[in-house]
Amino acid sequence: MSKPRKIALAYSGGLDTSVILKWLQDVYQAEVVTFTADIGQGEELDHVRPKAQQLGVKEIFIDDLREEFVRDFVFPMFRANAVYEGEYLLGTSIARPLIAKRLVEIARQTGCDAIAHGATGKGNDQVRFELTAYALWPEAKIIAPWREWDLNSRERLLAYAEAHGIPIAKKKDGGSPYSMDANALHISYEGGGLEDPWWCPPDDIWRLTVNPEDAPDEPEYVTIAFERGDAVAVNGQRLSPYGVLDALNRLGAKHGIGRLDIVENRYVGIKSRGCYETPGGTILLKAHRAIESITLDREQAHLKDDLMPRYARLIYNGYWFSPERRALQALIDDTQTRVNGEVRMKLFKGNVYNAGRRSQDSLFDATLSTFEDDRGAYNQKDAEGFIRLNGLRLRTGAKRDRR
Template identity: 75%
Template sequence: MSQIKKVVLAYSGGLDTSIILRWLQETYGCEVVTFTADIGQGEELEPARAKALAMGVKEIYIDDLREEFVRDFVYPMFRANAVYEGEYLLGTSIARPLIAKRLVEIAKEVGGDAISHGATGKGNDQVRFELGAYALTPGIKVIAPWREWDLNSRESLMNYAAQHNIPIDFNKAGKKSPYSMDANLLHISYEGGGLEDPYWEPEEDMWRWTVSPEKAPDAPQYIELTYRKGDIVAIDGVEMSPATVLATLNQLGGKHGIGRLDLVENRYVGMKSRGAYETPGGTIMLKAHRAIESITLDREVAHLKDELMPRYASLIYNGYWWSPERLMLQTMIDESQQYVNGVVRAKLYKGNVYIAGRKSDDSIFDANIATFEDDRGAYNQKDAEGFIRLNGLRLRIAAGKGRKLI
């Protein structure tokens, strides 16, 4: 421990990371540099600076990473239509590689010996932070207090805070939320509390970003999303930066009750975990991206993407954003998006996203061929006979040999 002179801590200013800050100072006798990332969690971050200063921190980083987060992490992920276990849009997972990247960058800038995070030994985030750090800085030392200390209950944490004069924050109602929450521009998540019973339905006031579908407006709202190489670049004809696009879609989706999810997922560390998520903008993005791809992607390219997507999503969920296999898949996915350009018209209504239309100068949808009316010779229907007979050849051979199918 005496070899650790300076540690860069991922610091939120909350109770857990404030305790970690003091614990690092006492246990390692080291200088602590704090890093707080603004990735759109919607909280005032300057109080974190004041708390760090009060605890003797001399070097404090509070970085606005919102544009980088959406441009370099969220957008590439949505080009892949990534969904984990059929439902989860990876809102927490995709933020961790960016935080890990910035942690090791700061460690290099300040001459840090180690980085530290507040992820517990039961969760996925410890894996995501540390795999990212090791991929980018192989020799970095990682300190994970939850795997070292004996403060393994909320009561012991509160006692430690009281003994070391660490202020405990409560919300305006005078009580702490019963949930462990994580938020960024893509989503907000809820774990713990009553959610630990998978049969229990969360109360309506748990949700922060979305109205209930029952209370959503009775009239639908139509929006037009303009795509360029698989990314949304404008909403209703107004060009926007990536972060502004996502923030705008969050507001629109939340207004219409879109993006709620209650999920029991399989964590990488081996256990099942129940969480609730709000991803209003991401839900719209996924539906609309698949719509624009439907008229611009070749069939086999689209099907290959769908086959590889679960692997890609698992790589992100499990912390392998900086792995060579994810980078290889990303190169392929990005290449597939060269002609994913155009406009999607979406209808937002009562918790749902309906695709009302899609158009593109790069569309390979040909109405002259697909029509039920006279195609004027664009497609010779007699060609289908040979196509079917050739594709059925192996089936006819097997049936001729008397092989049983039923």
């Protein structure tokens, strides 16, 4: 790869990308354009512009992508009820394709001949960023400093930052901070003591949610309205996609909902331990499945459940812009045309419970499911032939085995 003249950097303003910014300037002698995505991390963005300016950056992009993030990435994913390895709600995974998409747009807009990111050579994010970039800009030149330099520990990064006058917030005890990623869907924590899977993190690690033990002693009920599989209102108030998730985040955080401590399998083959807080997403997933339970045909629901683990892996592994994810999305979205109605959820001490669901498009028929007089709506004798036909292969096999 020829030496680039101008590089667009995905810049968070944290330890890694602040060091990368200076390193790119020194090693490549190139002009650097920074891009920071506002996808709901809030106050973390306050320091981004002055820090980039301090390091000599002239073109600084800080884009508010909160609505696009929830509308075009989070909500489509939740239509699929996507969960990776049975627990992880993909909060980091689903943000990367949007960030990489906008980074490519800015690079081309500003005449950059390369892009750079701060993902390590051990993690999933390098794959997510680069697969997205190649899908949208096949000729992209990509610089991944973690695969080039020798600053391969947080201590070395901190030393580099100190030597070059790059301000970095440290923990009060002077140790390295956790590696954290925050957006409108979640916040994640890695590194530090979490690298020991037996170590139990202290309560002060959590930043979004109250300790479930300290949550209110009375449950709270929330009603969520859905249209075509997407949440559109909370407690009767119609909101934008980001507004819905923000409202659910506040409610979930208040009741200690959405904490997770898992060891997951990274795409590159490494097991990784992380803690996550996804308060609004945890409520939303439960509510979406509840409204689907009365509006989806049985085989639609079962087909979605069969496909969901593969869909989740595609997102986790960085294939959001792949043809197979698009094909699955088209199928999933087709199932959502009648997923309309309201769900009432009970929030209490870190838990979410279904407390009612209703829909004009409901397939639930009380005259069929009742244990009382069904007034002839269902002929129970029909079940005898149904069972005998479905048992035919079992009886045939048993006779063979007996022989």
